[in-house]
Amino acid sequence: MTQTTIPTRDRPTGFTVVAVLLALTALFTMVFWIVFFADTAAQADSFLARQSACWYAWERSFPLADAWMAAAALIGALGLMRMRSWGLLFCELAGSALVFLGLMDILFFVQNGLYLHFNADVAVEAFIHAWVTGFGVFVIAYVWKRRGLVSSQ
Numbered sequence: 001m002t003q004t005t006i007p008t009r010d011r012p013t014g015f016t017v018v019a020v021l022l023a024l025t026a027l028f029t030m031v032f033w034i035v036f037f038a039d040t041a042a043q044a045d046s047f048l049a050r051q052s053a054c055w056y057a058w059e060r061s062f063p064l065a066d067a068w069m070a071a072a073a074l075i076g077a078l079g080l081m082r083m084r085s086w087g088l089l090f091c092e093l094a095g096s097a098l099v100f101l102g103l104m105d106i107l108f109f110v111q112n113g114l115y116l117h118f119n120a121d122v123a124v125e126a127f128i129h130a131w132v133t134g135f136g137v138f139v140i141a142y143v144w145k146r147r148g149l150v151s152s153q
Contacts, residue, residue: 010083011080011081011083012146012149014142014146015080015081015083015146015149016080016081018077018080018091018139018142018143019076019077019078019080019081020077021135022073022074022076022077022080022091022094022139023073023074023077025070025073025098025131025132025135026069026070026071026073026074026077029066029069029070030070032066032128033063033066036059043056043059044056046121047117047119047121047122048114048121048122048125051112051113051114051117052112052113052114054112055112055114058108062101065097065100065101066101068097069094069097069098069101072090072093072094072097073090073091073094073098075087075090075094076088076089076090076091076092076093076094076139077091079091080143083149083150084150085150087150088143088147088150091139091140091143092139092140092143092144094136094139095135095136095137095138095139095140095143096136096140097136098132098133098135098136098139099132099133099136099137099140100136101132101136102128102129102130102131102132102133102134102136103133105125105128105129105132106129106133109125109126109129
C-alpha cells in the first residue's frame with residue numbers, strides 16, 4: 001500500500017502557515033513548562049495562587065496533557081509540511097486537544113473568579129486560553145475543509 005501525495009512544492013501556503021503556528025504553539029508550550037517548573041516557589045506564591053487556593057495544584061495537572069498536545073502538534077506540522085495524510089490526522093488531534101485544554105482553563109478561571117482581578121498574570125493566562133481555544137477551532141476547521149488536497153491510497 002503506497003501513499004499518494006501532491007508534491008511539497010505544491011503545498012498550499014495556508015498549510016505552511018498552520019504547520020509553523022502548530023510548531024510554535026508546541027514550542028511555546030514547552031517553554032511555558034520549563035519556566036513554570038524552574039521556579040516553583042514563585043509559582044506557588046503567585047498572584048493566581050493567592051487568588052485561588054487550588055490554582056497551583058490545578059496548573060500542575062496539565063503537563064502530561066500539554067505534552068500530548070505538543071507532540072500531536074509537532075507531528076501534525078511535520079505531516080502538513082510533507083503533505084502526508086497522517087499529518088491531517090495529527091492536526092485534527094492537536095486542534096481537538098487545544099480546544100479541550102482551553103475550555104478546561106476558561107471554565108476553571110470563570111468558576112474561581114480569576115478573570116475578575118485583571119493584571120499581567122491574568123492577561124498572560126487569558127491570552128493563552130484565547131489562543132489555544134481559537135487556534136484549535138481554526139486548525140480543525142481549516143485542515144478538515146482542505147483534507148482533499150492530501151490523498152492516500
